[in-house]
Amino acid sequence: MNTPIPFLSFDYMNACIKKDVMTAFEKFFDSKHYVLGPELLNFEKDYSKFNEVLHTVGVSNGMDALTLCLEVLEIGTGDEVIIPSNTYIATALAASQRGAKIVLVEPDPFTFNIDTSLIANAITRRTRAIVPVHLYGQPCNMDALYAVAKDFKIPIVEDNAQAHGAMWGNRMTGGFGYVNATSFYPGKNLGALGEAGAVTTNRQEIADKIKLLRNYGSKEKYFNEIRGHNMRMDELQAAVLSIKLKQLPAWTEMRQQIAVWYSEHLHQVENIAIPHVANKATHVYHQYVIKLYHGTNRSKFQKHLKENGIETMIHYPVPIHLQQAYNRSNYKPGDFPVAEHLAESIVSLPIWPGMTEAQVEYIGNTIKKFYGE
Numbered sequence: 001m002n003t004p005i006p007f008l009s010f011d012y013m014n015a016c017i018k019k020d021v022m023t024a025f026e027k028f029f030d031s032k033h034y035v036l037g038p039e040l041l042n043f044e045k046d047y048s049k050f051n052e053v054l055h056t057v058g059v060s061n062g063m064d065a066l067t068l069c070l071e072v073l074e075i076g077t078g079d080e081v082i083i084p085s086n087t088y089i090a091t092a093l094a095a096s097q098r099g100a101k102i103v104l105v106e107p108d109p110f111t112f113n114i115d116t117s118l119i120a121n122a123i124t125r126r127t128r129a130i131v132p133v134h135l136y137g138q139p140c141n142m143d144a145l146y147a148v149a150k151d152f153k154i155p156i157v158e159d160n161a162q163a164h165g166a167m168w169g170n171r172m173t174g175g176f177g178y179v180n181a182t183s184f185y186p187g188k189n190l191g192a193l194g195e196a197g198a199v200t201t202n203r204q205e206i207a208d209k210i211k212l213l214r215n216y217g218s219k220e221k222y223f224n225e226i227r228g229h230n231m232r233m234d235e236l237q238a239a240v241l242s243i244k245l246k247q248l249p250a251w252t253e254m255r256q257q258i259a260v261w262y263s264e265h266l267h268q269v270e271n272i273a274i275p276h277v278a279n280k281a282t283h284v285y286h287q288y289v290i291k292l293y294h295g296t297n298r299s300k301f302q303k304h305l306k307e308n309g310i311e312t313m314i315h316y317p318v319p320i321h322l323q324q325a326y327n328r329s330n331y332k333p334g335d336f337p338v339a340e341h342l343a344e345s346i347v348s349l350p351i352w353p354g355m356t357e358a359q360v361e362y363i364g365n366t367i368k369k370f371y372g373e
């Protein structure tokens with residue numbers, strides 16, 4: 001293969017939407033209404049319909065969406081928030097931002113999602129929320145999560161940043177929790193051309209409160225009911241997201257097809273584990289993550305692919321409890337062995353709408369060659 005395969009390419013997606021985006025940009029430019037206008041209202045309506053929720057509130061980014069979810073639940077100092085030990089650090093930072101203590105729970109070693117059988121043990125008098133993350137686009141076990149949340153009467157806040165359109169049974173992620181967060185960071189399955197995120201909920205009073213909080217605590221200009229923030233999504237991002245949302249189902253199908261191709265090419269390779277998808281889960285493959293078994297030198301593996309023009313990534317190389325940012329929490333290596341083992345043994349392969357079967361086959365063959373097959 002002569003052309004290198006990047007880890008992520010926007011080329012195909014951008015070509016699909018370029019004409020519509022340029023038209024929308026001109027309309028946006030001439031409208032002279034740049035923040036909290038009709039485009040945002042439109043997108044919020046469109047996304048609610050897509051996500052099968054009653055309310056979507058567009059905000060500045062995914063981390064702010066998470067923080068707002070915790071704020072609306074009045075979570076703060078002295079409270080505890082349960083999150084998986086292997087997730088992007090934003091999930092943890094949102095809780096820390098509120099002054100709450102993060103309580104980490106290990107993932108299931110096969111799905112890499114929070115091990116729901118360990119949650120009850122992590123709950124204390126101070127637990128105020130459980131934040132499942134649908135990692136890489138695979139939904140968590142929402143039946144088990146519901147059961148434990150109901151037993152202990154603790155609200156669920158989904159971090160749906162990686163799973164737009166994923167389903168557990170016949171219900172979409174982002175609609176299970178009391179109030180939920182998502183991100184439209186450019187590289188997500190639904191990505192803006194800059195920063196954006198959203199809060200989704202089926203509760204009117206919660207949506208109203210989030211709308212106040214994102215806009216300085218104000219409904220009417222210069223009258224501030226509560227102490228809020230500036231966490232608004234701008235009109236241009238909203239317009240772009242509405243355009244991209246129309247394509248999302250087709251783009252998701254492409255990701256799923258690419259995953260099928262990968263699995264066909266890789267399932268017989270002895271030294272790697274391909275993604276394990278739970279029975280009731282519809283995975284949307286934000287990432288296609290394989291696990292290399294003991295004995296594989298991961299840097300050599302990545303170097304071999306790189307030399308053959310294939311870019312790979314690690315999601316994520318350092319678990320939260322070993323990040324310097326959390327060194328005051330007295331965690332040490334060995335505290336979360338499953339997360340630590342994953343951080344050492346996983347590799348994310350390229351996956352993006354527009355990738356061809358030939359490219360996947362080439363990656364499969366390059367991996368087989370590495371193992372001398």
Ligand SMILES: *Cc1c(COP(=O)(O)O)cnc(C)c1O
Nearest residue numbers: 061062063088090091161183185
């Ligand atoms: C991307 C991401 C976030 C943060 O979203 P931003 O829009 O970058 O702030 C939070 N949680 C998870 C799991 C993510 O992947």
